[in-house]
Amino acid sequence: MNTEYIKIKNHINGKWLDETNGQYEPLKNPSTGAVIGEVPLSSVQTSQAAVLAAAEAFPAWSATPLPKRMNYIFDMQQAMKDNLEMLAQAIAIDQAKHIAEARGEVGRVIEILQMACSIPAMIQGETVQGIANNINGRIIKAPLGVFCGVAPFNFPALVFGWFIPFAIGSGNTFVYKPSTESPLFMQKMMQLLVDIGLPDGVVNIVHGDRETVEAWYEDDNVAGVCLVGSTPTAKAIAEGCGRGGKKTMLLGGAKNFLVAMEDAPMDLMIENILMSGYGSAGQRCLAVSNIAVVPEIYDEFVERLLAASKDITIGDAMNPDVFMGPVISAKAKERIENYIEIGQNEGATLALDGRNPSVAEGNKNGYFIGPTVFTDVTPCMQIAREEIFGPVLNVMKVGCINGALRMIKNHEMGNGAVIFTQNSYYTEKFINEADVGMVGVNVGICAPHPYLPFGGIKGSLVGNNKVQGKSAVDFFTQNKVATVRVVDPKENNAAPVASSNAAVRSCVAS
Template identity: 35%
Template structure:
């Protein structure tokens, strides 16, 4: 039986035929939920809501997007005596906890030399607790459907967008780059979060039938377990976002070590990730220098390590971590050259050379250090020097600053 309905009665369009419910059931016998069930959220959301009563975050589909509040931003900082800067906490098992470390490192504003916070040198017991939290969370997170893990990333990127200005301000305060560069720092990391939103497709395996008589082959992509990331100071938002969003959306759990020079952006991002629905223990953060790096390299529960930074540190990490059987990737320093040919557009080329050489005060692995002028373009060198000399160096918070200070005297 078919049922006809009018649509746009006064037009000359033909009548549209619509199948009745009984006809649909005969053709596609899928069960229809009762009315009382239609008002209930799917199983995943019901589970997320019940977990929220025991302290976990709400599901990303149920949480509202809102900029990070002042109170929320303070949860990863603890206030000491009035005369002391705030202390950065650890993230272990979904909680921001005060470290019991006796040693701390000052986080300094490069433009003002003001100490804005202090980070602890994570103790061995605290590091062990972070790894244990990640290891404990792994079975449940691995068993979570990839579509559910993707939803966390969809919510995460929404929250990052809502807090771009706050993240950029923190980066400029701790790292020194201009607000424009800091905003780009966050945005480039955001692109990786958006990439992780498609993990269901990226994790698809392969199947080939009859590769030999009666033999089919297939591959399955599975998470490794606990992974770790060691970050440099020059991109305090982008590089953490290179690491943990893809790793956790694949089903791994993660221990992150931000740079001791500018940890604030990573802490803010971790807070947003938990607000987006990342369960307790999936992401953990420790602080420190050489000792905690060596602990990451040596720990048997950590299955893979990602590092971005200097050649010296990268060679040490690659050698030590791979010796303990880990998968290791190290993205280290570079030497970048530009060759300028005489048929290049002069104005566009000089602007590109200035941006490539002096962006972020030159503190990036892709910074241009050598320009080779050939075929008559040597005459452009004088103009290049003139433009470079005209760059305004100032606090990154100042609107007309072309570049801010380097992060420290050592750099």
């Protein structure tokens, strides 16, 4: 991919626009620390202009026949297939996700678009016949208007797939704010939407910080706001949208558990932990973080985990021969290193220190943290309670499955948890009792298939709405109820008033 200086632009009402009222901040390549471009911090006025463009596009778009809207979703999917490598490299450059994982992320979005193509089946309404004489009831799923979305840095493509296809496929229009740390994917994706002929204003891109989002709270044109991000940010948006009467779909933070039972398939488990804990440099909402191991295999597990972790190769995200790239920024690197120091001060054993890993000369200024493993961790420690969002694993000894389930239940987050076992009793007990929104058995990352809803519970989900599948269609639509009296034009129009009124009273009472 061309690595010339990248100037990120907003896209409003079909036009690529420079930011004239706001500021710009540098865009960096985390693998090298080099400035590769600039991204706008858009003004409130720019944010409002994007919403207005979406609002003006809504009447015509919502009136567009459903098959024609679906044609755009089909074309969007094909455009992503045709440009998979270009989109993946965009993610690898500014987000520094390893190129193989970036390809996997784009591939998953293509699967999500396949699922979104079934919107016509999911958007079907309901009819109740014979509520009263000649009176029927009908529910239709109608679009609401303009939705706005906020994406995190770590999955610029995936969150696009969770929000935009379902919103516009259901007849809404959209304003999308990518992360200022990884905006390049959406620049490329937006151009593909232009190329397939998506009408102006249906999807708009605005870059910025908190002020860009806060402008939506009191805007009468905004029907709802979506977020994938931290729990504090989700709560702030929920409060702001509550004042403005907006719908919200807000996925927050996570602290995921892996439970290793005495019959765990060890080779498979270690392989999955490496991918889950160190893939994307641990910057995933479903990355394993706390590992609860029963005494029977604890020593063997720690020995195997440390040996495998020491073999992890670290380097430039564009290098296919390395396993793990950098974290997103110097600030993130500093935060993770601070947590490592906190863990030491709390009394945990730093069995493997990932600070100052060895990397190639050209990556010396990149933001690298190597695999880090703590043992002798207890649930009350700060490193076990808070989301570190880096390649740091906490190993705990737990007496039995009940002890592990208590740990999970007592944690304020409830995103995901997995168990490794070959015992069907453990499996069913864990599925039924693990107090999280997503459960996995013998998998390191319990991400549901796009057919199924994605989201946690407790502090990992602010509100009730989850992404993907029918849950997404339900969020982006409203149930409009119609009561219909059928009148035979051949009947005498002078029917007794009392009889007519009785039918109305019967309908209302029901």
